[in-house]
Amino acid sequence: MDKHGSVRRASRKPGERHAANFVVVSWLDLTISIGLTFIVGAVLVWAAIRVIQPAPPDTLTIAAGPEHSRFWYAALKYQEILARNHVKLNVLVTSGTLDNLKRLSDPASHVDLGFVQSGLNRAPNSIPTEPRHAGLISLGTISNWPLFVFYRGPQLTRLSEFDGKRLAIGREGSGTRQIVRMLLKASGVDPEVGGQTQPIEGEVAVNALLDGTIDAAFLRDDSARPWLMQKMIRDPGIRLFDFTQARATIRIFPFLTQFEVPMGAFDLADNLPPESETTIATTIELIARDSLHPALSDLIIEAAGEVHGGASLMQNAGEFPAPVAHDFPLSPDAARYYKSGKSFIYRAMPYWLASLVDRLIVLVVPIVVVLIPALRFVPPLYAWRVKSRFRRHYGELLALERKVSDDPSERNYEEFSRRLNRIEKHVSGLRVPLAYADAFYTLREHVSYLRAQVEALRRADDV
Template sequence: MRIFIGFLSILLAAVALWFLSRDLVPPKSVRFAAGAAGGGYYAIAERYRARLARDDIDMEIVETSGSVENAALLGERRVDVALLQGGIAAPEGTETLGAMFYEPLFVFARRDAEVPANPGRWAELTIAAGAPGSGTTAAFDALERAAGHAPGANRRLPLSGAEAADALLRGEADLAVFVAPLSAPYLAPLFAEEGVGLLQLEHITALSRRMPQAEAITLPAAGVSFAPVVPPEDLRMLGMVANLVADERLHPSLADRLAMAARDIHGAADAITRTRQFPSAEAGALPVDAYAATLIRQGPSPLQDVLPYWVVAQVNRFAILLLPILFILLPLVRALPGVYSWRMRRRVFRYYPMIRAIDMAARKATEAETLTELERRLEAIDEDVAEMTLPPPYRDRAYTARLHIDLVRQRIDSKLQRF
């Protein structure tokens, strides 16, 4: 038993060392798919780059048209991590490092266009609704379906971000739609422009029920500015939750740094979210990286005060992998003494059916030759039991079996004397 436990300990230690040593030194670079330069996603990516630079990690920001292209680049493994808007399907082989922030669906309209607040009544409008490959385009498609629009009911301009804002300000569009964080830089001119207003959509609850990727959120009065007060009253909006999604093969130390950066960047309150509402590791549509989820919920390990973060990442990663194994192994280890005891007893007990069969046959025997053959078989069993090597706690089983054999032998000898 001690030999087995020793062997098991050595095996577990070897597995631990293998996991800890495998790719121990982290990569020094990571490719991050953001959005277009000057957009909200790009601004957030720049904050991640500055945060990772503290640990000498070079983050390359890959400019894209938006979430749809980000997902495609992840699927092709041309980037390591990307921001994905809620409702954008993540490719296979990826995991979310957490939900990061709300992205409201902003609908700005020219005041002179007299756009209905009910999106179901929009008709023959010119709408800047996102460039191809952007999350805004995907969200507006869902909004049109939810409002019951047939394709082509309105004219769409394939513009996103600053280009869409400029088109609205120049009067080239009646509406401009954005799915973006409140801090997106191209929103500021729209909030300040008197000829443009943020449209309060009607029937937000009904729309959110028909758009699984969206939920109803509230932008409070003065959530944008106090002088002037923008918006002038609480504004109910549709909002989507952006996720930071990574290749499942992402090195654990990079997952560590990205998760800790997310706590710093997205943990503060804003007009829409409470303090520490984000990042969130709650399970949603995407599988969550277990290590990142632990960091988001519990914060950094105390080991980081004495060890480099990349060593701690490997230790914690191994601990996460080891826990399920321990839940399986511990009951097995606890059962081992009982299994071992049963096996030792069985080495002796397996002879008892043969001993009993000889005893019953001897009782019925009527010829000396039969009794002699039974006695010979009994002697063979006795020799086997006598030569058996058992640990000291189980030797009494062998002695007890030999006593029983001797009782049967005496019965056979007594009956033989009658012939």
């Protein structure tokens, strides 16, 4: 301020210029714009992947059966095979296939798959009903489970002829007991009347039959050990029951199959049995919860082929596993596997790598749907960031103009001049992309215009 009280115009130093500082591209703004777009896109892609196909778990639990039973040993083989692919399989000891089904049906038990005989998901009467356990799927049939009936006395041809006899039909809660009770009831025999059924099986039942304590023993799977059946069939007083009504039985109970015991199957040298006999069999299915990951479904069925695919007295080589399901729907992933096998990437790569590649392929859809359209927002976002610098200064200019117009005091003029010089200096120092040179020069022109307007107002006040 001079001695007359007027505000001295701020003077520039000699040679000082406010030259434009143009660049081809504002890399900072471009990086931030692209970065924000990709961050939002990545979040959306991650959410899509989690919804579409989460990563397969590396730990599973299988409900097997009693310790040292046939399927307990089978589960241990599954455990060994899955471990090759870095998947841990916990083997759960249970009381049998009926217990396995109960555990699978209860999500709180955290059982992922188990061995379940066909027919257990039916009501305990002569007519099959609709499945009662939701959320379960079948990975296919892995084994036959024939029913062998040994009895003493005259030849019998129908199950109804066992009425009034003492019968060993398996322990309480076993799948064998439930199936036999269904067959007896369908044949008009009430197993609850007269205490004629006994909850024994295996060697105990065989010894009771040999001793004459019981009249017939119904044996399956672990109870029907080859040496036990040889022991009985060599006894002249014991016969192997021939299911003459097998065809009618499997029509009534579609989950059952007809099974032929070939002549000499138990002893070729002595030709035991001396002629072919017909019996019926249930099948064992590998049941899983419907949340089982597709990649693990393939791995488990492949393991089932290695464990159950060999030839034996009960089956032909390669007969199992098979895409046959009775009580539960066949898994779509299992159906695809039985039809065309593993996908190319799982055939060509290790499981862990194929699983990763498979999930990366899933990325293609979210990238095409989300990220590529999102790139369209980069130019507007970039332009918004560059122009926001100019808009911020326009706000400052508007506030200065209003302040000095409302109170044209010397103090406000001095403050106005100082702040306007600072704005002008800051604007001149901006690194502005060439594409926005018009906005840059327009702002500088408006700064000069505002300075001139306020100077004119100041001169008017002095007059």
